[in-house]
Amino acid sequence: MTGWEALQSTWAGGSGVLPDVRARAEQEARRHRRSGVSVFALLAGASLCTLPAFAAPEGVVHLIGWAMLGFLAAMGVGFVVIQRGVGSPDVKGPREAIAFLERRLAGERRVAHLSRWVYLALCIVGTVLTQLLYVEHGSPLSVRLMTLACFVFGLTVTFTAPMWFGRIARRRQSEIDRWRGWVEEQNL
Amino acid sequence: MDFEECLRVHGPALWRVIASYAPVGAERDDLAQEVLLAVWKALPRFRGESSPRTFVLRIAHNRCLSASWQRARRPAGSEGELIRLPDPRPPADEELSRQQRTERLLWHVRTLPLGQRQVLTLALEGLSHAEIAEVVGITPENVAVRLGRARETLRCSMEREAA
Numbered sequence: 001m002t003g004w005e006a007l008q009s010t011w012a013g014g015s016g017v018l019p020d021v022r023a024r025a026e027q028e029a030r031r032h033r034r035s036g037v038s039v040f041a042l043l044a045g046a047s048l049c050t051l052p053a054f055a056a057p058e059g060v061v062h063l064i065g066w067a068m069l070g071f072l073a074a075m076g077v078g079f080v081v082i083q084r085g086v087g088s089p090d091v092k093g094p095r096e097a098i099a100f101l102e103r104r105l106a107g108e109r110r111v112a113h114l115s116r117w118v119y120l121a122l123c124i125v126g127t128v129l130t131q132l133l134y135v136e137h138g139s140p141l142s143v144r145l146m147t148l149a150c151f152v153f154g155l156t157v158t159f160t161a162p163m164w165f166g167r168i169a170r171r172r173q174s175e176i177d178r179w180r181g182w183v184e185e186q187n188l
Numbered sequence: 189m190d191f192e193e194c195l196r197v198h199g200p201a202l203w204r205v206i207a208s209y210a211p212v213g214a215e216r217d218d219l220a221q222e223v224l225l226a227v228w229k230a231l232p233r234f235r236g237e238s239s240p241r242t243f244v245l246r247i248a249h250n251r252c253l254s255a256s257w258q259r260a261r262r263p264a265g266s267e268g269e270l271i272r273l274p275d276p277r278p279p280a281d282e283e284l285s286r287q288q289r290t291e292r293l294l295w296h297v298r299t300l301p302l303g304q305r306q307v308l309t310l311a312l313e314g315l316s317h318a319e320i321a322e323v324v325g326i327t328p329e330n331v332a333v334r335l336g337r338a339r340e341t342l343r344c345s346m347e348r349e350a351a
Contacts, residue, residue, distance in 0.1 A: 004339070007293065011312040013201040014290035018220050022191055022228055049222060094225045139303060178218075 025097035029089030031105055036083055041145050060133045067129060071122040078114040082107045098179050105169055105176065110167040121157035123151045191228050198244045200315050207254040208297045219337045222250045236294060238322060243314065246323045249306055256302060258288070298344045306330050306337035311338075 046068070053065030086107040090096040127148060134144050195202075206223055210216040227247050234243050298303055310320040317328040317335075324331070 003343075006197050007342075008312055008314070010286075010289050010293050011204060012200075016203045016207070018195065018199055018203055018206075018224060031328065047276045094229055179221070179225070 022091055022097060025089075025091040025101060028101055028104055029091060032083075032086065034087050036079075037096070039079050040076070045070050058133065058136065060129055060136060064113065064126065064129045064133070067122065067125045071118060074118045074121075075114065078118065080112065082110045094179070094183050098176060101172075101176050101179075105172055107164065109165060109169065112161040115158045115161050119155060121122050123155040123158075127151045128146060189214045191231055194227065194231060194240065195224075199271065200242060200246050201245065203314070204294075205248045205309055206250060208305060209256055210252075211295070212291065219252060219255050222255065223248050226251045239319070242315070242319050242323055245310060245315070249310075249323060251305075275331065279334070280336055282303045296342055297351070299345055300338055300341055304341060306336035308342065311335055311350060 049171070050068040050072075053061050053068070056062065082131045085109055087100070089104075091100060128148050130151075131144060133139075145168045203220070206216060206220050206247060210219045227244055230243075230247050234240065238246075297308060300308060306324050307320050310323055315323070317331045319330045320335075321328045326334075
């Protein structure tokens with residue numbers, strides 16, 4: 001093997017991982033489609049689970065059923081509006097892909113805010129109605145407190161959702177900012 | 189030409205071109221990102237007037253050159269490559285050894301002047317003088333001259349290191 005051939009052989013051995021921008025955008029587009037399907041499957045499943053409440057003899061249980069349906073409807077409508085705002089997952093070019101990634105991140109942030117306020121309403125209504133039901137049934141204090149604790153826990157998680165989502169999204173935002181910077185810098 | 193197909197076929201060559209301009213680390217990642225964005229953006233304009241390989245390598249070299257110029261305009265002190273020569277000791281693992289040999293070669297290539305580096309990397313990719321001339325935008329005769337000088341400079345650099 002000549003010196004040049006040896007060099008070529010060493011050279012050809014060099015390979016590494018390339019950061020594929022489009023693959024990243026397409027992965028996010030697939031997640032976007034999947035999230036739509038899974039949220040609606042979840043909402044449909046939860047709606048079906050509330051149906052037995054309407055067969056109960058107590059009026060308060062009916063109200064809890066309606067409250068649940070109202071909550072699911074609010075989440076569903078809110079989610080549709082946000083998904084429409086995100087728009088189509090178009091990854092034809094770098095600018096479109098980056099714009100989609102930005103819209104998607106903003107959409108997820110809005111979903112976190114939607115959860116915060118819709119869950120707040122659900123937790124308030126749910127707490128009042130379940131306590132009324134317990135009074136009607138004369139349930140022990142421990143059961144009342146347990147239910148209350150569950151609502152408080154749920155509220156804590158959902159009310160702080162925008163905050164912890166913000167922390168999680170920081171890395172993605174900086175990744176998008178870097179891409180945006182490159183595209184602008186190189187005038188692509 | 190599809191972007192995925194392009195990456196599958198020309199990805200390793202693109203990586204080597206990028207590595208010949210930027211040392212391993214964040215700088216290489218940044219440059220790779222820039223080059224891939226540029227290739228993705230440019231692919232729809234590919235009309236088949238040249239070979240796909242020539243087309244892709246031309247974009248990569250142009251982007252890498254722009255990056256080199258931008259880096260050269262940066263204030264002194266941000267360039268730390270000259271003291272980061274890969275370890276010359278042979279490692280136990282064969283794969284690691286191969287990678288180290290490539291990184292060492294890449295290090296030597298990165299020390300060449302830009303004009304020589306361009307023709308040398310393309311020649312190492314197996315492009316003919318005419319193809320290199322097309323990518324770089326010079327005559328095939330000029331390619332031969334630059335390539336001769338590049339090989340000589342590379343040989344000297346490697347000999348100096350061995351000594």
